[in-house]
Amino acid sequence: MKKVIVTGATGFVGSWVTKELLANGIEVIAVVRENSHNLEKLQGQNVKIVFCNLSNMSSLPQLIEDRDIDTVYHFGWQGVSDEDIRNADIQMENVKATLDLIKVMPDLGSRTFIGAGSLHEIESFYDMKEDKVIKNLGYMYKAAKISAHWMGKALAGSMGIRFFWPIISNTFGAGENSGRLINTIVRKVLKGEVPALSAGKQNYDFVYISDVARAFYLIGEKGIDGTNYFIGSGEAKTLREYLEIVGSMANKTNNSNIALGFGEIKSNVVYLPEEVFDISTLVRDTGYAPQISFEEGVAQTVNWIKNNL
DSSP states (O other): OOEEEEETTTSHHHHHHHHHHHHTTOEEEEEEOTTOSOGGGGTTSOEEEEEOOGGGGGGHHHHOOOOOOOEEEEOOOSOOSGGGGGOHHHHHHHHHHHHHHHHHHHHHTOOEEEOOEEHHHHHHHHHHTSSSOOOOTTHHHHHHHHHHHHHHHHHHHHTTOEEEOOEEOEEEOTTOOSOOHHHHHHHHHHTTOOOBOOOOOSEEOEEEHHHHHHHHHHHHHHOOTTOOOEESOSOOEEHHHHHHHHHHHHHHHHTOOOOOBTTOOOSOOOOOOGGGGOOHHHHHHHOOOOOSOHHHHHHHHHHHHHHHO
């Protein structure tokens, strides 16, 4: 790769992937939404910024003059938190934006598409196959991810475009402001609050954001077309085992002794087998190897949150 597009370049994953690509000498064209409030994440970096909302992906060939773009990294996605996750109209727009982006890739000279899958996709397969009523409207987001994945893969294949949609395990790290699990626990402990949690008996995996960024770079360079990669730490274990480490490290930083509220949340939990978290294919094809241990990643995250709380 010599030149790439990164949509959603100011987001948590997108900004870290942008830094990783630049560190490897790759020219980056960052596509961000109009009136973005996170442009500071790109400050001081040698990137070309193009403003384009997801609803206008088909206009990119008019906004970008370059016709020698090797790869498109697509992280742009609206409605990843709060009520928008449950909004079917917003989630359907994400699917359309993904397909519109793939359609204009030949006009930009691009032959490789890399999207961002979610562990929610896999959870959906296990949850939906059970004979039961589903009332969780969060499936609007989950189903949109699956739709963008499958429809995008078929469309790209029909156009001769290399396609990757790696499933990302639970990602965490410095610089994230979302309500994801580790973020929430650390913030609550630092504030002296008890975080409400499930019993934590399900298999889980966490991977630090810099390792995620490295994996995306390696997939772009060495990935085998159409392969279903999983980006994780390769060390799946029960959620409780992971979160006890988070609570201990947050308490130590805060000189406190806040207990974690295991078992307080009684909502449905999806139990995934350990093989879901297998990273051997990614390792085999790209040479990927996680470099940040969970403990080291939590320490960096806790320090960042404490300094920015």
